[in-house]
Amino acid sequence: MNKDSVKVFAPASVSNVGPGFDILGFALEGMGDKITLSKRDGTAYIIDAVGTDLPTDPEKNVATVALRSFCDEIGYQGGFLIRIEKNFTPGSGLGSSASSAVGAVFAANELLQAGYSKEELISFALDGESLASGHRHADNVAPCMLGGFVAVKGCDPFDGFQVAYPKALKVLIIFPDIVVKTSDARGLLPKEVPMSLAIQQAANMAGLINGLTTANYAMIRNSLKDVLAQPYRKRLIQAYDEVGKLCEEHGSIGFNISGSGPSMFSFFRKEQDLTQLKESIKELYSAKGINCRLHESAINGRGAEVIDIG
Amino acid sequence: MNKDSVKVFAPASVSNVGPGFDILGFALEGMGDKITLSKRDGTAYIIDAVGTDLPTDPEKNVATVALRSFCDEIGYQGGFLIRIEKNFTPGSGLGSSASSAVGAVFAANELLQAGYSKEELISFALDGESLASGHRHADNVAPCMLGGFVAVKGCDPFDGFQVAYPKALKVLIIFPDIVVKTSDARGLLPKEVPMSLAIQQAANMAGLINGLTTANYAMIRNSLKDVLAQPYRKRLIQAYDEVGKLCEEHGSIGFNISGSGPSMFSFFRKEQDLTQLKESIKELYSAKGINCRLHESAINGRGAEVIDIG
Known part of the structure; x- marks a missing residue:
């Protein structure tokens, strides 16, 4: 089925979970980015950031930087309209940039039916995330992408694992x-x-x-x-x-x-x-x-x- | 049932298991101390160390120092004959002193029916073990006492836990x-x-x-x-x-x-x-x-x- 548009949710996340400083994070319910990705004619990426003052220059927005990295990899040269609805605040310590980067890459993989696994997508999301955080680390990106608790041992290539937790x-x-x-x-x-x-x-x-x-x-x-x-x-x-x-x-x-x-x-x-x-x-x-x-x-x-x- | 003698086995153990340096240890099968503890008249502790050159002065042998600490605690003033059969070598890095200290205290708890739990006995074994190692740490004593893999977070009081592992x-x-x-x-x-x-x-x-x-x-x-x-x-x-x-x-x-x-x-x-x-x-x-x-x-x-x- 050929899709023109896809809407995804990429959760906010908590990193640095106690002794898991720089290692362990987990994803939250009910807080995160809703990203709607639509194909458009031409090659431009147009950002529609709803209710935030996120940059709309595609070179400066983590979502589009991550998206560009992924599309370069798969050789897709088309344009996009990216609508970002964020129900939490950048700079809160809840992985806002990770949500945007993960959401954009995950949406593109779905929309373009590229067939990458979530683990494989992490590296492209990191290309966006590192623009905001200044360092290439997956302790927000990995739990946002995979869900649950994720421990990160390395990033290039991604080396990490999900940790079971009590459902209560x-x-x-x-x-x-x-x-x-x-x-x-x-x-x-x-x-x-x-x-x-x-x-x-x-x-x-x-x-x-x-x-x-x-x-x-x-x-x-x-x-x-x-x-x-x-x-x-x-x-x-x-x-x-x-x-x-x-x-x-x-x-x-x-x-x-x-x-x-x-x-x-x-x-x-x-x-x-x-x-x-x-x-x-x-x-x-x-x-x-x-x-x-x-x-x-x-x-x-x-x-x-x-x-x-x- | 009143017993005059008890023979116990206290296994050798591996501590410093990789990243568990100073934290994680595990117990071994088929290697360790066999300790036979018998009551004797008087108050003296007599050591019969079989096939080793361990000290037979009760002030210098980890088994009797641990034993003394435990007997002081429970108010037992009788004497003992302690026969130590060691099928591995002190100084090997396999918790030899922990085996002796654990074996002696565990045997006394059985022989005198003192009713302490294994976790409670760890502290007395440490009184002996620290004589040999020069520091009070339970990363050999705890797995030797409890078996399996044990992670140690603190010693006074003992703070640690067993870690499940694949039986294969x-x-x-x-x-x-x-x-x-x-x-x-x-x-x-x-x-x-x-x-x-x-x-x-x-x-x-x-x-x-x-x-x-x-x-x-x-x-x-x-x-x-x-x-x-x-x-x-x-x-x-x-x-x-x-x-x-x-x-x-x-x-x-x-x-x-x-x-x-x-x-x-x-x-x-x-x-x-x-x-x-x-x-x-x-x-x-x-x-x-x-x-x-x-x-x-x-x-x-x-x-x-x-x-x-x-």
């Missing part, structure tokens, strides 16, 4: 209206770290992976600690420790920075009622004159997906 | 007649490591735990890499790279130093025939004038166990 796990995203530049967050980190901390990070990683795969919530909670990056990065996020304490008081199964912030995430079990916690966090930031958005969702186990065919 | 996994231990002192091996290590290597170690740990729990042999092989300690420590082991290459050529599922050496280990699937590999390794060391012992066994999933009641 949900996540609360806390996004205060604070600007944290990824490059600033990265610049804070030391180049060398004590051997003892490197060992502790690996031990926590062992516990986190084992806790996720065996649905051991106590083990997840005890292991979801990043001793390498979080101690530096949390300084950029006002009230980080207070939010963590509130989450803990409400039965958090692990709390940490999402990506390089300012968003934070906390795991809970699905049956836990977060109404009061959410009110308390809102009040906490409100008292500081800071707006704060909250998003409660399941883990997205599917990743990028087609939601409409034109 | 076996291990080849290669023990060349080279002296490596644990303290020398430890002194070689840098105090600080590059952040990038710390991240790589954690990523490999994620892969190793996920590979073990999902019986993914390719993932185990690709992840069984220690980038923090092994590059320094392998220098102390003659022909380390050559042995690794031979194992790889025979389908190794990961090769590394056992503990701080000189022993090395390589995983294989049970159905793999290692006859030729073993001959090649023997020849390799023989040509260098070095004797080399080999031990092929399953993973010991039981840990310390009673083998006879007197």
Whole structure:
């Protein structure tokens, strides 16, 4: 069946999951990019970015840079109209650029029936993503594409794997209206770290992976600690420790920075009622004159997906 | 039933399993300490060390130091005869002191019907083990006590967990007649490591735990890499790279130093025939004038166990 248009959803994602700093990420439900890709005459890529101030120059938009990389590979020289609907904010630490890059490449693979696997598409999405993040790393792109929890060991070629997790796990995203530049967050980190901390990070990683795969919530909670990056990065996020304490008081199964912030995430079990916690966090930031958005969702186990065919 | 004597087996163990440097160990079948503990009149601890030159001074033998720590805790003031039969060599990097310490404490708990759990006994075994190793760490003691693969996150109190593994996994231990002192091996290590290597170690740990729990042999092989300690420590082991290459050529599922050496280990699937590999390794060391012992066994999933009641 020859299609003229395809609409896909590419989820937002949390990277740097505790000891999985630069390694482990997972995808979110109900937050992400809807990308509608349509063929058009000529060779130009036209961007229609709905409700965002994303660049519409195809050389500067991660979606079109990723799309160009993929089309160069498969030898497709036609033009596109790319409509990007983003229901979350770039710079939130939730993999906004990964969503755009993954969505565009995944849509093109579907529209042009190119037959690439999701794993194979990751490398083209990275060509776009690296434009925004300044480094070629798949800890948002891979979970956005594949869904669930994904651990990334290498990017060229993609070397990573999905990690099983308890289906009763949900996540609360806390996004205060604070600007944290990824490059600033990265610049804070030391180049060398004590051997003892490197060992502790690996031990926590062992516990986190084992806790996720065996649905051991106590083990997840005890292991979801990043001793390498979080101690530096949390300084950029006002009230980080207070939010963590509130989450803990409400039965958090692990709390940490999402990506390089300012968003934070906390795991809970699905049956836990977060109404009061959410009110308390809102009040906490409100008292500081800071707006704060909250998003409660399941883990997205599917990743990028087609939601409409034109 | 009141017992006068108990005989236990406490297995040898491999620690520092690749990225699990200072974290992950596993127990071996068919190699370890047989310890016979008998009550005797008076308060003295008499050591009968069979076929080894272990110290027979109760203040200097890890078994009796561990035993004393446990008996102080439970308020038992009687004497013991401790017969230690060791079918492997102290200083081999296979947790010899852990076997003695675990065996003694486990035997006393049985003999005196003290009712402690294996997890609770670990701390007393560590009191003995630390006499030999100079540091209080459970990466041999815990797998020796509990069996299987055990990841250790902390020791006081014991914080660790068993990791599931494929039952078709076996291990080849290669023990060349080279002296490596644990303290020398430890002194070689840098105090600080590059952040990038710390991240790589954690990523490999994620892969190793996920590979073990999902019986993914390719993932185990690709992840069984220690980038923090092994590059320094392998220098102390003659022909380390050559042995690794031979194992790889025979389908190794990961090769590394056992503990701080000189022993090395390589995983294989049970159905793999290692006859030729073993001959090649023997020849390799023989040509260098070095004797080399080999031990092929399953993973010991039981840990310390009673083998006879007197």
